[in-house]
Amino acid sequence: MDIMQVRQLTFIHNEKKRWLKRPEIFQLGPVDLSVKRGETIAIIGENRSGKSLLAKLLVGAIPADAGEIEINEHKYLAKYQSKDNKQKRTHDIRMILQHSNESMNPAVPVGKILDEPLRLNTDLTETQRRSLIEETLVKVGLLREHYHFYRHMLSDGQQQRVALARAIVLKPKVLVADEPFAALDPSIRSQTVNLILQLQQELGLAFIFISHNLGIVRHIADRVIVMENGEIVEEGKTETIFRWPQHLRTKKLVTAYQSLVPQQTL
């Protein structure tokens, strides 16, 4: 049962030649992708291989040049963002941005940050929103009183939790995360991983994440996508990719990872 279908998603970055500047052309895709309900997909690859860009295209933070995205039986042409579509899209697919620190507004308390998606996308009354926000805060392992906290009062791990709360408060079908575990220390990292796995079970969330940490990828991902130069070069079940990598890039990544872990785990 596919909850999300991506067909021929393409993005072309074309900076025209300017005086004393080399023209810069980067093309992503065309990408085809299908996501099942409750599935976890990891996107790996080198820097500048277009991972973050793909994530942003999926949620619509950056408009694509061509292609089609179907989420929960609503079709979007990825190129255009009509108002009506945008609201449904916000409802169905949510993103955790790469730097949870910078993605929180420093002058707005946590409660107001979490209130924004609800206010703009639902018809709930103020008291309903308030109780939903408090419920979500508790769900991600914060306290109800964090409603009144500002960004500078929270640690990195707590900020990450707020970013997660912001993403799940609308009860989306698909959650896209850009390196959600990168800045966290190991204990907070495993807490966050467990939290996401638990939420996935509770909400039936499909989870697409970008990571450089192949240990986590191997641990939680059902499928892995390998990207290079804006293209998907390999795609498959996690165990298959890790045991029998086909593409050169995948082989390099996997051997680099395996040189770090004891051999008996293979």
Place this chain on the structure above:
Amino acid sequence: MPQFSLYDEEFHPSPWQRTWLSFKSSHIAMVGLAMLGLFVIFSVFAPILTPYTAIEQNIDGLLLPPSWLPNGSISHIFGTDALGRDLFTLIIYGCRITLGSAFVTVVLAMLVGVSIGTIAGMLRGLRSSIVNHLLDALMAIPTLLIAIIIVAILGTGLVNSMWAITLALIPQFVHHTRSFVRAEMKKEYIVASKLDGANKWQLFFHSILPNMIEMLVVQGTLALSIAVIDISALGFLNLGAQASQPELGVILADGLDVAYLAPWNVAVPGMAIFLLVLSINIVGDGLRSALRKRVSH
């Protein structure tokens, strides 16, 4: 997920309470606030607090010295001027006119400037840079000079000088708002808000404006002190408020005629202008650091 239940904190200070708490912790800012508060109270309740009216002349007591001098009397605390008017009353009415008109001027300039600046900051390309370069050129000229030019066109008078100063203050609000909005629009939390489905209007009100308050306070107090100085300067030069209106600059100019005979006629209004500007700047500075503490400590 918590395994244990905790009591909630009973008191959560609101953003403004937080600002007030950190503002209170600075003694200098509190002194400034007390001073400014005194000026504001005197300005608002001038008719109740003054012993005489602004135009009342005491023919028997011209150029009476202030009460602390040997031949001064307590019935005229700051003495009288060359027309026998009570200087204390004049100063209070003067503060009322100067501070009041400066305040109106700054609010007007801020409203216009911030709206233009926001639009310019959200736009891109040619339109935005036209606004930018045009106004940057204007900002190079001192506001008083622009105001004098505008008064020369419009004619003298308090209202005309207020218009002139409003127009002269707008460019700096536009400039600061524009560069601030531009910088803010590039930040990650704007992307996050866009993903929440916010349009540009909502982005401005709920994401950018809360961050902008600190900048607005700094620019607003700066503009207020500039407006106070400019209005009294225009009054002093006989371009702004006319002699019939008790305005601090006008009182100072009147006092200058008898400066050797009765120096308090110059010293008292001069001191009033100085303290007014000083207290505005101190309060602005305290407010700025309090607002910054709210989001960083």
